Amino acid sequence: MAVNGTVNGTNGAHAHVSRPLRAGIYAPIPTFFLPETEDLDLESFEAHVVRLAKADVWPLLAGSMGEGLHLSHSERQTLIRSARRALDAEGLQDVPIVAGTGTGSTRETVELCNEAAAAGADYTIVITSGYFAGVLASNKPALKAFFTEVADKSPIPVIIYNYPGASGGIDLDSDVITELAVECPNICGVKLTCGNVGKLTRIAAAVSAPDFYSLHPRKNPDAPFLVLGGYADFIYSSTFVNGHGAITGLANVAPYTLAKLYDISVAAVKDTSLQPEAQRLQAIAARGDFTIAKASISGTKYLLEKLYGYGGVPRKPLPPVDPAYAESLWAHPDVQDLVQLERELSGKITH
Structure with missing residues (x-):
């Protein structure tokens, strides 16, 4: 079926491809920049999107890790078109694209949603505007009105x-x-980068109720309501409370590890013999996530440079990672354990 009749690809043709939003692992893709000009480095970007998709990790573009706040409207559209072109060229036409469209006002957020759809995005992810947090934080009706209007439009x-x-x-x-989730049929999930496992449990329980979809059908049947963690350190436990995976920056560094962790965690819900291995993988991922997350965008890009030969630095005013800290990050036992596991799972080394 067509995904809401949106335009996909770069040639302006209407693509009739069903790309369901599924449970699993999504990576907020970094935006790579050319060192002298800070222009988009599309070659590295496309290579990275394809690399992760082949590991069964799906792309989220122009999010926090992707420095969406540092991108113009046209650059966001360029990234979406570039990712779609690269995925299609590799026979990955069924891989959906999630695009970040959060910004200041409701009006501009809706504008970005329309632009993302026209460029080929299948889904969008929207953060609450925080500039006027003093007004909005305690105003539940205003917060609900923001997401309701964005979803409706x-x-x-x-x-x-x-x-x-x-x-x-x-x-x-x-x-x-x-x-x-109940009131907005065009809202298809939540990413919880608050790290609140209790919140994840409560929301997952609500949307996993047997009658949830009969009472609250989705506008797009390809888009069920997914409850996704924002970190890699509770993927295993979240599967036991009907969570649906994670959108996590660590998936850029260790895509095979997190895809394997998710798959074995889901299987372990029914087959308890798999639980020790799932727990082992989760422990390695959790330690690596805790160490790497503290290095933020610049540290993740440094690790990508070490692993794949591309990464670079963030756009100013974000600073590059301190060289001494970067070396200590790479040498950290938690990082090296994760890199070793990733190489084993990706088939880059054998025993």
Whole structure:
């Protein structure tokens, strides 16, 4: 079926490809820049999107890790078109693209949703505007009105992005998110970068109820409501409470590891003999996530440079990672354990 009749690809043709939003691992793709000009480095970007998709990790573009706030409208569209072109060229036409469209006002957010759809995005993810957090944080009706209007006007389904650290401390609670899931048929999930496992459990319980979809059908049947963590350190536990995976920056560094962790965690819910191995993988991922997350965007890009030969630095005013810190990050036992596991799972080394 067509995904809301949106335009996909770069030639302006209407693509009739069903790209369902599925449970699993998504990576917020970094935006790579040429060192002298800070122009988009599309060659590295396309290579990275394809690399992760082949590991069964799906792309989220222009999010926090992708420095969406540092991108113009036209650059966001260029990234979407570039990713779609690269995926299609590799026979990965069924891999969906999630695009970040969060910004300051409701009006501009809706504008970005329309532009993302026209460029070929299948889904969008929207963060609460944090500039006026002093007004919005305690105003539940205003917060709900923002997501309701965006979802009503967006031509593609919308994922709620709950990240207090990037939205002036605004932290949507489980009641608000569950109410939006019930009331807005074009909202298809939530990313919980608040790291609140209790909140994830409560929302997952609500949307996993046997009658949820019969009572609250989705506008797009390809877009069920997914409850996704924002870190890699509770993927295993979240599967046992009907969570649906994660959108995590660590998937850029260790895509095979996180894809394997998710798959074996889901299987372990029914087959308890798999639980020790799932716990082992989770422990390695959790330690690596804790260490690498502290290095933020610049540290992740440094690790990509070490692993794949591309990465570079963030756009100014974000600074590059300190060289001494970068070396200690690479040498950290938690990082090296993760790199060793990733190489084993990707088939780059054998025993």
